[in-house]
Amino acid sequence: MSGAAALVSTLARIGAGDRDSLKMLYDATSAKLFGVILRILLERGEAEDVLQEVYITIWRKAAEFDPTRASPITWMVTIARNRAIDRLRARGSRPTTTLDAAAEVRDAAPTADVAIDAVNEALRVNAALATLDPRHAAIIRSAYFEGLTYEAMSEREGVPIGTLKSWVRRGLMRMRTVLES
Numbered sequence: 096m097s098g099a100a101a102l103v104s105t106l107a108r109i110g111a112g113d114r115d116s117l118k119m120l121y122d123a124t125s126a127k128l129f130g131v132i133l134r135i136l137l138e139r140g141e142a143e144d145v146l147q148e149v150y151i152t153i154w155r156k157a158a159e160f161d162p163t164r165a166s167p168i169t170w171m172v173t174i175a176r177n178r179a180i181d182r183l184r185a186r187g188s189r190p191t192t193t194l195d196a197a198a199e200v201r202d203a204a205p206t207a208d209v210a211i212d213a214v215n216e217a218l219r220v221n222a223a224l225a226t227l228d229p230r231h232a233a234i235i236r237s238a239y240f241e242g243l244t245y246e247a248m249s250e251r252e253g254v255p256i257g258t259l260k261s262w263v264r265r266g267l268m269r270m271r272t273v274l275e276s
Contacts, residue, residue: 102167103160110158117154124168125150128175135179145182149175223270231266238263 102123108116128149133142152174160170205213224232234252237243245263249256 099166099168103162106157106160106167109154110160117150120153121150124171127168128171131172131175132179135176135183141182142179145178146175149178152178219274220270223273226273227266227269231262234259234262235266235270
């Protein structure tokens with residue numbers, strides 16, 4: 096049974112008063128509906144309240160759902176969107192916080208000096224890698240940047256694991272010397 100068909104069946108059971116089906120529907124769709132509401136309202140607490148109203152509406156109107164007019168998720172997203180817009184209109188168009196509060200919002204991005212340091216460090220590491228045998232440098236990149244295991248790299252390169260580990264160890268020691276100088 097496809098996802099849409101399962102939702103149609105679930106909505107039919109909800110329309111017949113099956114509370115367990117409502118819980119299943121909530122588990123399957125609440126994250127998506129919450130995202131729709133939150134994008135409109137921007138405030139988590141208010142979005143949570145509206146999400147509760149949406150599922151109450153779904154409970155009450157599930158028997159009226161017509162799968163020939165819309166998919167179940169489209170129907171539910173429409174309800175969520177309309178409820179969120181209704182809430183937005185009810186609170187008015189003025190912001191709920193002052194503009195001065197925006198200055199207190201922290202930016203999660205690194206500061207310029209941290210970003211510059213990270214770039215410089217990456218350049219130093221790449222320069223140190225460039226001093227290695229190309230095959231050894233590729234192994235170190237695979238191990239540290241791609242997260243490949245020694246076993247996977249051994250198979251790919253066609254060399255014993257011990258040899259591969261020696262390449263990595265010697266390469267890292269050579270890189271350390273370059274980075275310390």
